[in-house]
Amino acid sequence: MDLILLAISAIFVNNILLAQYLGNCPFMGVSKKLSTSLGMGVAVIFVATLASIFTWLVYYYILVPLELKYIQTLIFILIIASLVQFVEIFLKRFSKGLYNALGIYLPLITTNCAVMGIALLNIKHEFGFWEMVVFSISSAAGFTLAILLFASIRERLFISHVPQFMRGSAIALVTAGIMSLSFMGFCGMVN
Amino acid sequence: MSRFLSVLVHGIWKDLPPFRLVLGLCPALAVTASANNGMGMGLSVTFVLIFSNLTISLLRNIIPDKVRIASYIVIIATLVVLVEMILQAYFFGLSQQLGIYIPLIVVNCIILGRAEAFAARNPAFLSAVDGFSVGLGFTFSLTLVGSIREILGAGTWFGIPLTGPDFEPFAFLVKAPGAFICLGLILGLMNAYGRWRGENVIQ
Numbered sequence: 519m520d521l522i523l524l525a526i527s528a529i530f531v532n533n534i535l536l537a538q539y540l541g542n543c544p545f546m547g548v549s550k551k552l553s554t555s556l557g558m559g560v561a562v563i564f565v566a567t568l569a570s571i572f573t574w575l576v577y578y579y580i581l582v583p584l585e586l587k588y589i590q591t592l593i594f595i596l597i598i599a600s601l602v603q604f605v606e607i608f609l610k611r612f613s614k615g616l617y618n619a620l621g622i623y624l625p626l627i628t629t630n631c632a633v634m635g636i637a638l639l640n641i642k643h644e645f646g647f648w649e650m651v652v653f654s655i656s657s658a659a660g661f662t663l664a665i666l667l668f669a670s671i672r673e674r675l676f677i678s679h680v681p682q683f684m685r686g687s688a689i690a691l692v693t694a695g696i697m698s699l700s701f702m703g704f705c706g707m708v709n
Numbered sequence: 710m711s712r713f714l715s716v717l718v719h720g721i722w723k724d725l726p727p728f729r730l731v732l733g734l735c736p737a738l739a740v741t742a743s744a745n746n747g748m749g750m751g752l753s754v755t756f757v758l759i760f761s762n763l764t765i766s767l768l769r770n771i772i773p774d775k776v777r778i779a780s781y782i783v784i785i786a787t788l789v790v791l792v793e794m795i796l797q798a799y800f801f802g803l804s805q806q807l808g809i810y811i812p813l814i815v816v817n818c819i820i821l822g823r824a825e826a827f828a829a830r831n832p833a834f835l836s837a838v839d840g841f842s843v844g845l846g847f848t849f850s851l852t853l854v855g856s857i858r859e860i861l862g863a864g865t866w867f868g869i870p871l872t873g874p875d876f877e878p879f880a881f882l883v884k885a886p887g888a889f890i891c892l893g894l895i896l897g898l899m900n901a902y903g904r905w906r907g908e909n910v911i912q
Binding site: 536537538539540541542543546588589590591592594595596599628629630631634635638639642681682683684685686687688689690691692693694695696698699702 | 731732733734735738739778779782783786787789790793794808809812813815816817818821881884885886887888889890892893894896897898900901904
């Protein structure tokens with residue numbers, strides 16, 4: 519039951535994008551079309567979950583016993599960067615279809631702060647293993663949900679009359695703000 | 710000499726992050742609930758930018774082309790660990806406030822962007838100046854957004870009460886939606902000003 523609550527809270531209440539501001543660069547960058555957003559979202563779910571598991575294991579079984587907690591940042595980014603490379607090579611070799619679908623998004627993910635952010639939040643909240651897995655999957659799913667909704671709105675924005683100076687990123691940010699406002703409505707659901 | 714001056718000032722208007730150069734949005738949204746936090750984040754990023762640009766520029770002929778991004782990330786991450794430790798030692802309150810956004814400086818695209826676009830093909834001194842200039846612009850923007858949100862959203866500036874008891878603060882400005890809308894409107898105003906001056910505005 520606690521795990522279900524944790525998942526709901528990570529997807530809706532504390533949405534990683536709209537309430538914690540993580541992953542905004544790809545949010546603004548690739549959300550112009552629905553299909554590319556879907557690709558990015560699936561790639562983030564995949565990499566964020568794997569990266570969280572690896573960083574969590576390394577943190578508790580290597581860094582803590584050796585008292586090396588202070589280089590956490592350096593180790594985490596190295597794990598994420600090499601994991602992304604590895605996933606790319608693996609997919610290219612064994613799953614051509616998946617590689618064609620996700621391939622171009624993978625290099626972008628290394629500098630996606632949502633992936634690194636989820637890994638850091640797992641440690642900050644002192645989650646156990648299963649809590650960590652559920653939190654990672656649902657946070658990344660929250661990212662995907664937000665980016666998909668946003669892309670659908672943005673496709674409409676293209677054909678509407680926006681004042682010249684607000685076009686592009688400016689109107690996109692205001693739209694994201696209004697979306698974030700509506701997501702605040704979920705606040706009462708979980709404490 | 711003119712090259713030096715143009716590098717020194719480009720980050721302050723022409724490539725002002727995150728408005729003119731739409732990079733590094735996460736910290737610009739996340740830590741600007743108060744002017745103090747915005748400025749602290751801006752100065753931390755400036756520190757990392759100056760030294761990462763300097764180091765990368767000095768090593769640019771040694772680092773093989775194929776592994777350059779990975780090498781940049783290692784250099785940047787090392788500097789970020791340094792910033793984390795300095796903040797924890799001397800500015801504990803600020804480091805608690807900024808929380809996970811300090812380690813997240815590693816994935817701030819401005820730093821990697823400047824490394825790739827400038828430091829990788831320019832001499833060391835000029836690269837450090839570029840880092841200083843872009844960092845200063847970023848600090849200015851974050852302090853500006855932080856000031857607007859803090860003054861209107863909480864009625865204080867750098868923690869000093871500004872408005873009288875009759876003023877009802879717009880509480881929503883210090884929450885998440887306020888961050889997006891405030892940044893979007895500033896971006897729009899800057900575009901409008903740029904258009905008025907007859908510049909080509911990036912869409």
